[in-house]
Amino acid sequence: MRHNPITATIDFDRDGVQHGFLRLPYSRNDSAWGAVMIPISQYKNGQGPTALLSGGNHGDEYEGPTALFDFCTRTDLDSINGRIIVVPAMNYPAFQAGTRVSPIDSLNLNRIFPGRPDGSVTEVIADYFSRYLVPMADYVLDIHSGGKTLDFVPFAASHILDDKDQQQRCEAAAKAFNAPYRLQMLEIDAAGLYDTLVEACGKVFVTTELGGGGTSSPExxxxxxQGVDNFLIHAGILDAEPHPSEIESTSLDMPDFRSFLFCEHAGLVEPCVTLGDTVAEGQLMARIHSVDRTSITPIEYRAPRGGMVIARHVPSLIQVGDCLNVIGEIV
Known part of the structure; x- marks a missing residue:
């Protein structure tokens, strides 16, 4: 297979604190011999497990980049046993543009794994993670939120896996992250996900959704x-006391696709429930108003199952096929 063109400016085998870039050659109109320079840091101290931490898989999700750029200001190595590789913004072109997908090739990084070494910019990034970074790791944390079109209750998530021992280890790591909610997550389509690639490699993998709306909050x-620290403490890499939660974490499940409520009408959303509400099957979730003309009776959308509202569509204008709400069952 063709060699990936990305060059790391740090030495993954060297102890110490290193800050550098993943340099991806990218010739363009304003820079003939230019490159996409993806920031990366590594903390390595002796023998121990390796954790790979990432944010910015989608460029309009900010909790991951904020937490990880902040993490990379640390200088203390004494509390670390092993190696921590930090990529605060995986899809750096999308992060710079504040868009879900890359402005360079319009590809969604989290739908094209394992990528291609001879493909477009986003495909090359996916291939580098697949063939170089993920194989180094024992534990992988990928921090997401809802971006500009979804908003979530804050949860850490794992998936149902064929390997039940691996599934239990992922569940334990998601629990250790200690978000207010912990979810057994069902994906609409798992093909091409970073999650699927990492789990297929046998790694302990945790993902999150920590809010949304295209912004972040102090909470x-x-x-x-705190979740980053707790994850590293659980992995045995960071020697510290876990951050306690102010409330007991609630366990949620998505047992089947009735958890998703998709919109079949375009228009203006009138929400009838909000995040964290408990709903019964058949309960009114939202009305969709036509914006083409007045005097049109709004379309009612009702809960396909009972449970807790864990996601909602933002902003208030919606298109056919958009996800309106997600309902999780309280375990």
């Missing part, structure tokens, strides 16, 4: 920062 940033 969502606090959850992300």
């Amino acid at each position: 969502s940033i606090r959850i992300a920062k």
